Amino acid sequence: METQIFKPDQIEAAAALIKAGQLVSFPTETVYGLGADATNETAVKQVYAAKGRPSDNPLIVTVTGQAMVEQYAEPLSAKAQALIKAFWPGSLTLILNLQPGKLSKAVTGGLSTAAFRNPANQTTLALIQAAGVPIVGPSANTSGKPSPTLAQHVYHDLKGKIAGIVDDGPAQVGVESTILDLTADVPTILRPGAVTEEDLEPVIGTVRSTHHKVGKTEVPKAPGMKYKHYAPDAQVYIVDHESDWPAALAWAQAQDYPVGAMAIDPVLAANQLPANVEAYTLGPDLASASHRLFAGLRHFDLESPVKGILTQGFADTGLGAAYMNRLNKSAGQVHFQK
Template identity: 85%
Template sequence: METQIFQPNQVEAAAALLKAGQLVAFPTETVYGLGADATNETAVKKVYAAKGRPSDNPLIVTVTGQAMVEEYAQPLSATAQKLMQAFWPGSLTLILNLQPGALSKAVTGGLRTAAFRNPKNKTTLNLIQAAGVPIVGPSANTSGKPSPTLAQHVYHDLNGKIAGIVDDGPAAVGVESTILDLTADVPTILRPGAVTEEQLAAVIGTVRSNHHKVGATEVPKAPGMKYKHYAPDAQVYIVDQVADWPAALQWAAQQTTPVGVMAVDSVLADQTLPANAEVFSLGTDIASASHLLFDGLRHFDLESPVKNILTQGFPPVGLGAAYMNRLNKSAGQMHFSK
């Protein structure tokens, strides 16, 4: 299969492929997603095959807004409507109860719920509008690898496996959406993202976070809860404190191969970097670090192969919660120890 590259003004052609049951990657403000007609079970199953994704890992349903959600979900609560008004289009995914038989088990992982997202990207909203159906939207990468923030990342992983990619430049946010479960007794964050717990609580009151580890036989309600995610080929180590960097870089200097170093500019400027350090800047703060995290991990996979990557940690509050969630998964919970 030849994977075509479409520009934003070519969404009609890309939508025609979706309507024909093919897979097309699309841009969002968070990361690139892999689209298929969410109402076409055969097309949805192709997503799992292209990504190498476990079939019990449910897919996010990407929509143009509340009206499209109402075609498939149970009647929306006042809470759901408040959240949609406050954060849609944007980086918030809502898990809702479905109407019976509204979507295939291939979308839901066999659950009676589904996750819905309305992305803040005009090109993709135009694409869904042209297709006339919601589209599933897991990250457009090989399962387990860092999420793609550029069309080139998608092409690297999925060239020849999907029909097309809509290229709308770099993703603005760089980490996936916050997933909020509205089917729980208390609205529960299953995956932190750019919309923070504090922002959600300001709109709907009490919100809790779920750190439950999904068991081997349990079906997760949202992506990222069960399987390995975001991992480059190299082993990632988290450097938790600025004070730990001298020891971490001393360890790096003792390695016989190049070592990746990912940190903000102020940390890099204050350290003595060994000759074998391959540096990738995470910018100036947690916002830029979140935006650049996957790009950096992809950089070391594609352009500067290393066996180990030292990466700066941040306090897990606000946007730092999303950053550390992704970084801990990419590192397999491995932290640098003096």
């Protein structure tokens, strides 16, 4: 299969492929997604096949707004409507109860709930409108690999496996959306993202965060809860504190292979890098680090022969919770030990 590259002014051609049951990658403000008609079970199953994704890992349903959600979900609660008004379009995904039979179990992982998101990207909203249907939207990468923040990342992983990619430049946020379960007794964050607990609580009151690990026989309610994610070929080591970097770099210098170092500018400037260490800047602060994390992992995966990647950790609060959620998964919870 030839994978076509579309520009934002070629949305009608990309939408025609979606309507024909083909797969098209689309841009969002977080990462690039892999789109298929969410009402076409055959097309949805092709998403799992193209990504190599386990079939019990549910898919996010990408919509143009509340009206489209109401075609598939049960009547929206006051909290759901308040969140939609406050954060959509944007980086918040809501898990809602479905109307019976409205979406295939291939979308939901066999559950009676589905995750809905309205991205803050006009190109993708135009794509959905032109296709006339919601589209599933998992990240457009080989399952388990770092999420794509550029169209080139998608092409590397999925060329020949999907019909098209809509190239709208780099993603602006860089980590996937916050996933909030509104079917729980207390609204619960299942995946942290750019919309934080502190952002949500003024709108709907108490919000719970969970780091529940899904068992082998349990179906996760949201993507990324059960399987290893975001992992480059090289082992990632989390450097927990800025004071640990001299020891981490001394360890790197003792290795007989090249090592990557991903950190913010002040950390890189404060430390002398050995000859076998390649630096990748995460920018000036946590916000830029969250934006550049996946791009950095992709850089070392595709463009550099490193066999280990030292990566800066941050406090697990606010936006740091989203960053550390992704980093811990990419590292398999491996932290640098002095």
